[in-house]
Amino acid sequence: MFAMHKGNPDVLVEYEEQRFSPKVLMNEPEYRMVALSLRARQTIPEQASRGIVTLYVVLGHITLFAGPFPDELYAGQVTCIESGVRHRIEAFEDSALLVLFRWYELLYGVDRRTGLVQGSETTTPLV
Numbered sequence: 598m599f600a601m602h603k604g605n606p607d608v609l610v611e612y613e614e615q616r617f618s619p620k621v622l623m624n625e626p627e628y629r630m631v632a633l634s635l636r637a638r639q640t641i642p643e644q645a646s647r648g649i650v651t652l653y654v655v656l657g658h659i660t661l662f663a664g665p666f667p668d669e670l671y672a673g674q675v676t677c678i679e680s681g682v683r684h685r686i687e688a689f690e691d692s693a694l695l696v697l698f699r700w701y702e703l704l705y706g707v708d709r710r711t712g713l714v715q716g717s718e719t720t721t722p723l724v
Contacts, residue, residue: 622695629698635659635688643685649699650678657692661685 623630653675661668661676663684670676678684
């Protein structure tokens, strides 16, 4: 059975003055998609995820701190953060982000280097 979930991130850009505003768009066993709205100068505190994080800037300008050098991201740009990497975000201007958290590697024991299920005799990648 195939199920499709639809969401419109444009209608979810809602700013709060005191803190960033997260809205869960999709929440599945293998992934979660969240829309984040940040006012200028708001931050998302340092954290690390147990899975790959893909960050797409819908509106605005942010700085991503993940590793030794900060990374400036503008509307239309996308980046990935490896599992376990500590990171934080600061908004230079009012910004909206789509964030995708992927956990399938953890659920199915996928080897990130080969794309194969760990301990499997198959040579067919899971993804």
